[in-house]
Amino acid sequence: MNFDSFRLAAATADLSEEPTAREHADLVEFRMDLADEPLDALAGYDGDLPLLVTNRTTWEGGEAPPYGRLDALAGAIEHDAVAAVDVELATLRGRPTGTNDATVADLVEAARERDVTVVASVHDFDGTPDPRTLDALLSAAAAAGDVGKLATTAGGRGDALALLAATHRAAERGAPVATMAMGEAGRHTRAVAPVYGSRIGYAPVRPEAATAPGQFDLATLRELVDRLR
Numbered sequence: 001m002n003f004d005s006f007r008l009a010a011a012t013a014d015l016s017e018e019p020t021a022r023e024h025a026d027l028v029e030f031r032m033d034l035a036d037e038p039l040d041a042l043a044g045y046d047g048d049l050p051l052l053v054t055n056r057t058t059w060e061g062g063e064a065p066p067y068g069r070l071d072a073l074a075g076a077i078e079h080d081a082v083a084a085v086d087v088e089l090a091t092l093r094g095r096p097t098g099t100n101d102a103t104v105a106d107l108v109e110a111a112r113e114r115d116v117t118v119v120a121s122v123h124d125f126d127g128t129p130d131p132r133t134l135d136a137l138l139s140a141a142a143a144a145g146d147v148g149k150l151a152t153t154a155g156g157r158g159d160a161l162a163l164l165a166a167t168h169r170a171a172e173r174g175a176p177v178a179t180m181a182m183g184e185a186g187r188h189t190r191a192v193a194p195v196y197g198s199r200i201g202y203a204p205v206r207p208e209a210a211t212a213p214g215q216f217d218l219a220t221l222r223e224l225v226d227r228l229r
């Protein structure tokens with residue numbers, strides 16, 4: 001799937017919600033780490049929307065068990081409906097996962113062979129780093145994957161503005177990035193970052209099942225993004 005222009009991902013741990021997402025979303029982010037039997041769910045998936053599979057590790061805010069995390073992603077991308085896979089930048093840089101797990105190099109190679117887009121992601125649940133670090137993270141993530149995604153936490157409007165400015169600089173450099181500032185003070189960045197070049201937005205199919213702090217519901221984010229761009 002190409003992310004040359006903005007795509008809205010409906011985030012869910014339950015693929016049976018896909019019909020509800022169709023009206024507003026371009027794809028579904030399947031949070032495998034939050035699902036019960038993710039590989040069974042994928043085998044039974046017959047929805048229309050392409051899937052971005054995410055199996056988020058605990059050290060970046062997810063719930064995936066330490067062992068078999070990459071194996072599960074390797075199994076997931078074998079399904080034709082899977083168009084993109086999320087891999088943390090730290091994992092791509094070699095941070096170890098479980099023993100006996102597929103290597104990240106094998107996973108990326110398999111993704112390439114299947115024409116599955118790699119989203120290299122970084123999450124900071126504590127804050128928003130200084131501008132130089134933001135630039136470095138976005139450049140590194142965009143170089144490591146087809147799209148570099150950075151989600152930081154905004155403690156105030158200044159953090160949100162810093163992330164938007166870094167998004168703008170990345171877009172000017174031609175780096176494909178996706179950004180969002182988590183938390184209340186960063187909420188508006190979910191609607192505004194696409195104006196500055198962010199390629200992916202995330203919103204829960206069911207508002208009560210948000211997958212990150214400060215998310216808008218799907219219909220609202222779709223409308224805000226479409227009106228602002």
Ligand SMILES: O=C1C[C@@](O)(C(=O)O)C[C@@H](O)[C@@H]1O
Pocket residue numbers: 011029031054086121123149151180182202203211212213215
């Ligand atoms: O990484 C992201 C972005 C996100 O954390 C957000 O802030 O919308 C939501 C997650 O589901 C997704 O994997």
